[in-house]
Amino acid sequence: MIEISASLTTPVEAFRSMGALLDAVGACIFSKDLLGRYTYVNRPMLALLGAQSVEAVLGREVGDYVDQQSADRIREHDLRVLHLGEEIEEEETNVFGATGEQRVFWTVKKPMHDAHGEVIGLCGVSTDITERKAIEAQLQEQRQLLLAVLNHIDAFVYMKDESRRYRFVNDKVAREWGIAAEEAVGKRDVEVMPLERADKFWELDQQVFAMGQPQIGEESFVGPDGRLVHHWSVKVPITYEGVPTLIGFSTDISEVVRLREQLREQAIRDALTGLFNRRHFNELAEKELARSRRHGHPTALVMLDIDHFKRINDTHGHPAGDTVLQRVAELLRAQMRLEDTPARVGGEEFALLLPRTDAAAASVLAERVRCAVREAEGLLPDGGRVTISLGVAVTQGEHKLEALYAAADAQLYRAKQSGRDRVCVV
Numbered sequence: 464m465i466e467i468s469a470s471l472t473t474p475v476e477a478f479r480s481m482g483a484l485l486d487a488v489g490a491c492i493f494s495k496d497l498l499g500r501y502t503y504v505n506r507p508m509l510a511l512l513g514a515q516s517v518e519a520v521l522g523r524e525v526g527d528y529v530d531q532q533s534a535d536r537i538r539e540h541d542l543r544v545l546h547l548g549e550e551i552e553e554e555e556t557n558v559f560g561a562t563g564e565q566r567v568f569w570t571v572k573k574p575m576h577d578a579h580g581e582v583i584g585l586c587g588v589s590t591d592i593t594e595r596k597a598i599e600a601q602l603q604e605q606r607q608l609l610l611a612v613l614n615h616i617d618a619f620v621y622m623k624d625e626s627r628r629y630r631f632v633n634d635k636v637a638r639e640w641g642i643a644a645e646e647a648v649g650k651r652d653v654e655v656m657p658l659e660r661a662d663k664f665w666e667l668d669q670q671v672f673a674m675g676q677p678q679i680g681e682e683s684f685v686g687p688d689g690r691l692v693h694h695w696s697v698k699v700p701i702t703y704e705g706v707p708t709l710i711g712f713s714t715d716i717s718e719v720v721r722l723r724e725q726l727r728e729q730a731i732r733d734a735l736t737g738l739f740n741r742r743h744f745n746e747l748a749e750k751e752l753a754r755s756r757r758h759g760h761p762t763a764l765v766m767l768d769i770d771h772f773k774r775i776n777d778t779h780g781h782p783a784g785d786t787v788l789q790r791v792a793e794l795l796r797a798q799m800r801l802e803d804t805p806a807r808v809g810g811e812e813f814a815l816l817l818p819r820t821d822a823a824a825a826s827v828l829a830e831r832v833r834c835a836v837r838e839a840e841g842l843l844p845d846g847g848r849v850t851i852s853l854g855v856a857v858t859q860g861e862h863k864l865e866a867l868y869a870a871a872d873a874q875l876y877r878a879k880q881s882g883r884d885r886v887c888v889v
């Protein structure tokens with residue numbers, strides 16, 4: 464408790480009596496008379512003015528210590544306090560004559576009154592906020608830099624909390640939703656996108672909150688134009704303004720996924736007929752044989768070859784030969800069950816994999832295919848007919864693909880040898 468002695472008659476004397484205490488306050492404290500001359504300064508103020516002693520400052524005026532512009536502004540503030548009785552709270556930037564240093568203050572000035580209520584001067588407290596201002600400016604700069612990065616990066620960046628409310632979205636997200644980025648803050652996911660998509664995104668979000676670990680994954684959803692959109696998303700748990708939140712970075716990889724699927728298709732399909740190629744057919748056949756081994760059911764393999772194909776090429780030209788291959792492929796597809804797999808395994812050689820099919824059923828199918836090709840019209844430009852030969856083999860105990868190939872090939876050879884346009888079965 465600070466007691467001001469009853470014998471002290473003016474506020475300035477009161478200040479002086481508390482000298483040691485006011486010197487210890489980490490702010491500049493001063494008082495001025497009606498002409499703006501210092502009547503009291505504490506030690507920090509003294510240091511700021513660059514003066515040697517209190518006595519050297521008393522009776523002098525601010526213009527003796529700061530540059531002209533700062534002095535004019537301070538005088539103007541002082542006049543408002545002294546003549547209009549205003550209380551002022553303002554930020555001041557002052558340049559000090561002694562050092563030329565520029566410092567920022569938060570200054571509070573109030574009028575001082577005598578016993579009759581007449582203004583006799585002012586007292587003020589100036590807190591040096593130069594460092595705080597510098598830090599604030601630095602933070603603001605960093606924030607702007609961060610925003611510039613987040614808004615120009617080619618990714619959707621967002622922050623979302625556990626109640627599925629967005630806490631931040633970058634410009635790219637806002638543009639997608641057709642609203643301003645600030646508008647999105649506080650909105651729940653279902654307010655800005657269809658429920659189905661919101662639930663899709665929430666699947667990975669939930670894992671982030673449940674595990675407290677970053678989660679990475681592909682997110683696929685139906686876009687506004689009805690096409691599938693694929694995002695590659697990285698979502699990281701953070702605490703934002705004291706609330707568990709995730710920050711997510713999602714990149715549209717739809718084009719990459721389409722290319723990936725295209726490449727995969729190219730890798731497994733024959734370009735001319737669209738049927739599976741030999742390598743992929745072998746993979747599927749190996750799997751089917753493993754299944755048939757486990758369950759003990761038969762699998763049939765039909766090898767078929769277009770008769771005198773070389774002659775077709777030679778007579779009608781290579782493009783016409785290609786058309787025949789395409790038409791035969793279509794006929795095969797049309798004749799097969801859903802679970803059967805046709806493939807082009809060589810130039811004019813095709814294979815059919817028939818799961819759960821014994822020799823009798825495979826022969827029926829092979830015969831149907833043979834007839835379909837033989838009876839098909841318009842395969843050749845001159846209206847001539849195309850025929851095929853087929854060899855059928857069925858797994859027997861061993862279930863080895865090479866053995867099955869060899870057996871079916873042997874039957875195909877037999878069909879060719881015995882006049883073509885026929886089916887031979889083991």
Ligand SMILES: Nc1nc2c(ncn2[C@@H]2O[C@H](COP(=O)(O)OP(=O)(O)OP(=O)(O)O)[C@@H](O)[C@H]2O)c(=O)[nH]1
Binds near residue numbers: 770781785
């Ligand atoms: N148009 C076309 N011809 C192809 C293609 N791949 C292979 N061939 C041709 O297919 C013909 C196959 O002929 P061969 O193996 O002698 O058999 P073939 O003439 O069908 O006689 P058989 O099988 O004994 O009835 C060759 O002339 C190859 O050049 C292709 O993609 N397009």
